[in-house]
Amino acid sequence: MQIPQDLIETAKLELRSVNTQAEFFQLRARFLGKKSFIHKSFQKLKDLDPSEKASIAKDLNELKNNLNKLFENSLRDIDINGSRDNIDVSLPEDLYDLGSEHPISKILNKVIEYFIPLNFQIFSGNEIETDYYNFEALNFSENHPARQMHDTFYLKSNIKSNRDFLLRTHTSNTQIHCMLKETMPLYMLSPGRVYRCDSDNTHLPMFTQIEGLVVDEEVTFGDLKGLLIDFLENFFNQKMEVRFRPSYFPFTEPSAEVDIKFGKKGWLEILGCGMIHPNVLNGCNVNTKKFRGFAFGMGIERLAMLYYGVDDIRDFYSSNLDFLNQFKP
Incomplete structure (x- = not known):
């Protein structure tokens, strides 16, 4: 099993274009979700020869931990600085039907x-x-x-x-x-x-x-x-x-x-x-x-x-x- 060496750099590059938390979680799912390379690779470990399973598992865990840290830091940056959404002030406000005293x-x-x-x-x-x-x-x-x-x-x-x-x-x-x-x-x-x-x-x-x-x-x-x-x-x-x-x-x-x-x-x-x-x-x-x-x-x-x-x-x-x-x- 070959582990791509540029996965971290690819994630960093794509994170730069993320503007909202919704976009962030979609990108995180691509790299760490059930359909990601990391998740599928862990499922394939059971089919590997015991001689190479340990080293590949170690490399996968290291890659997973590095990706998790990368995404955690990026999310913290979004929370601190606020959403990077461009707010359209011309949109109508949400109307709420508030109750009142009978x-x-x-x-x-x-x-x-x-x-x-x-x-x-x-x-x-x-x-x-x-x-x-x-x-x-x-x-x-x-x-x-x-x-x-x-x-x-x-x-x-x-x-x-x-x-x-x-x-x-x-x-x-x-x-x-x-x-x-x-x-x-x-x-x-x-x-x-x-x-x-x-x-x-x-x-x-x-x-x-x-x-x-x-x-x-x-x-x-x-x-x-x-x-x-x-x-x-x-x-x-x-x-x-x-x-x-x-x-x-x-x-x-x-x-x-x-x-x-x-x-x-x-x-x-x-x-x-x-x-x-x-x-x-x-x-x-x-x-x-x-x-x-x-x-x-x-x-x-x-x-x-x-x-x-x-x-x-x-x-x-x-x-x-x-x-x-x-x-x-």
């Missing part, structure tokens, strides 16, 4: 940003809840319509319990957990997903809600009104016509629906609120002779529809990029 997340964060400077703390609650925390502790009667199967998603469970498990229908369950665990006074926000058996262009079976609760000394309905009016004017960044309509919620008394006058649409319901019912406070071992409180809750999708002028709530979850891209900063 409009519902934007609105939720906008709401939270208003209340945090007022010393409200954020608490997360259970999405899978017992009937007690979702209904009973909030003063819902046994025959209340909201407890029926057509309004609430009840769950089958292997857990031995005398309580029914369900997907919470509001974030109000969190206020019960907090009042049982936290010391008073308490200023809390509870954002999260809630679930109801309802679906049309303004309702979804899953939506985002945020609940606010204040328990302190000498809290009044006037404090609640002032807080919510200021919040709405801050949120929409304009003076708002706001009205409080008497309403009924089992966990507040008195209760009110809050409407805003919104352009040509007229009066629109925006949230519900009220003073916390004494039965709820007593059930959470709150000293009602010293403390009282108020609560309010709003749907984030509802706020987002008004803020962005969206007519169909289902658009927010349609995964339609044309729709979602309009909310990019």
Whole structure:
């Protein structure tokens, strides 16, 4: 077997014309890859006479080592000095479809940003809840319509319990957990997903809600009104016509629906609120002779529809990029 003496010089000569790493690795494969002279020669060693096999193997190993060093040094030179590519600055840049914050997340964060400077703390609650925390502790009667199967998603469970498990229908369950665990006074926000058996262009079976609760000394309905009016004017960044309509919620008394006058649409319901019912406070071992409180809750999708002028709530979850891209900063 004859080993070409000029293989190293040939490799050096061809390396001078290499401009990119891609060209480098192609050339390296020619001299050291599976189809190279070196690789094929090692495969032929088994057919040689033992008397010449040792010396030829030694020469091949020496040649292979020298080629490896040559290519390693050349690659280092390319890495240090950068690719020798000629960059065509006239070519269009690659376009990347970057994600962005979802409009519902934007609105939720906008709401939270208003209340945090007022010393409200954020608490997360259970999405899978017992009937007690979702209904009973909030003063819902046994025959209340909201407890029926057509309004609430009840769950089958292997857990031995005398309580029914369900997907919470509001974030109000969190206020019960907090009042049982936290010391008073308490200023809390509870954002999260809630679930109801309802679906049309303004309702979804899953939506985002945020609940606010204040328990302190000498809290009044006037404090609640002032807080919510200021919040709405801050949120929409304009003076708002706001009205409080008497309403009924089992966990507040008195209760009110809050409407805003919104352009040509007229009066629109925006949230519900009220003073916390004494039965709820007593059930959470709150000293009602010293403390009282108020609560309010709003749907984030509802706020987002008004803020962005969206007519169909289902658009927010349609995964339609044309729709979602309009909310990019």
